[in-house]
Amino acid sequence: MTALPTAQGPTSQEPRQLMVVPDLHGRSDLLRAAVEAFPDAHFISLGDAIDRGPHSLDTISTLMELRAEGRATLLMGNHERMAWEGLRWYRQHQGTHDLGDYRKAMEGLSWWMKNGGESVRRELGGLTLERFPKLLSEYLDALERLVYVTEDGQIHTENPGVPSVLVAHASPPVPHRQHPDPQEALLWLRPFEGPFALPPGVVYSVHGHTPVRMPLRMGRHVYLDLGAYDTGLLALLPLTVQTLSEVTVLAGRGDPSKTNKYPMIGEPVSARALNIRLDGSTRRM
Structure with missing residues (x-):
């Protein structure tokens, strides 16, 4: 199995905190707020960091800095x-x-x-x-296409053969009539085209791509994209393998009511809100 190198792995018996970040679309302010809220986390970006929003280059500059520090794994959207x-x-x-x-x-x-x-x-x-x-x-x-996360906090580019969480932009890597190549399908498929088969050992999978009204799970697939570039809401999921952790939703500049136009699929995932002040700091709501 292939694990990604890291510049700062865990130094104690506790695995490092891994935080999934869905589609940013140029919202570098929300990314910086996430780093401030979770200063010790390793971030896994689900892709779609660029386009639509105002600051694509600043967003990817911050992601690349985090990656150089061993604090981010970047996926393609x-x-x-x-x-x-x-x-x-x-x-x-x-x-x-x-x-x-x-x-x-x-x-x-x-x-x-x-x-x-x-x-x-x-x-x-x-x-x-x-x-x-x-x-x-x-x-x-x-950019990677997908990764697997194991209970010890390690990130793998190939199925490790032990219980893990699969993280990819849109879906697990499954062939589809419109996208016969699974490595392409995982960038494009929508939840209503599933449910999708998970590779052996994968407990559940985490995705963005399709904006949803709130963090949701559909079967064994979790969807986090809240349309951050427009709504100002960014859902952050701490990764644990055997249980699904509570999602933190950062609330910054934007119109949260616009989530009402997004679909309500599956079941809501437990979440808490964290408000971003105009000075960039955060506080619990």
């Missing part, structure tokens, strides 16, 4: 997948000089721009494949 499409074909074109590769690169860039990437272009004052932001490129290269 479907928005990062779209951002990566044009870049990967452009890199191939640089080696082959094939115009077909360049055409695919431009098609990939257009796909991303039409589905949220335009907010990043506006934030940067312009974006091209020829002058692709170095930070964004490094961030996209750092």
Whole structure:
């Protein structure tokens, strides 16, 4: 089994605290509030850190700093997948000089721009494949597709063969008629397309991608995305294997009532609210 390296593992018998962070979509303020609220945690980002919200570059800069400190594991979301499409074909074109590769690169860039990437272009004052932001490129290269977390607090990129929690952006890695490749399906599938089979040893799975009215579980799948970029609500789940922990919902700038437009699926997960003051500090509500 393959465990991700960490710069600061647990130093006592107690496993480190692992905290799942769903879709941030440019809300670097909520990410910083999460770090302040849980200063000793290792964060697992579910992806979709970019697009839609106002500060994609600041968000991924903070995530990359946490990763460099051994305090974050970064997963790919479907928005990062779209951002990566044009870049990967452009890199191939640089080696082959094939115009077909360049055409695919431009098609990939257009796909991303039409589905949220335009907010990043506006934030940067312009974006091209020829002058692709170095930070964004490094961030996209750092992403995993899914991880497994074991009771000892270790994070694995392959099924460890012991009880674990699977963490991926949208779903477990299962083939689907629209996404035959399980590594692609886990970026796109919605809860109503499940329930999904879990790999051997996995107790439950955790996902974002589909905004929901409150933290919910549907069978053995937990969904955390509360539309943070719009609602100002960010759900944080501490990972434990045999039990499902209480979720902390950070409440910052935004309109929480907009969660009413999101679906209510499955069963609510126990949660508590933590308000973010205008000065960036947090307090329990």
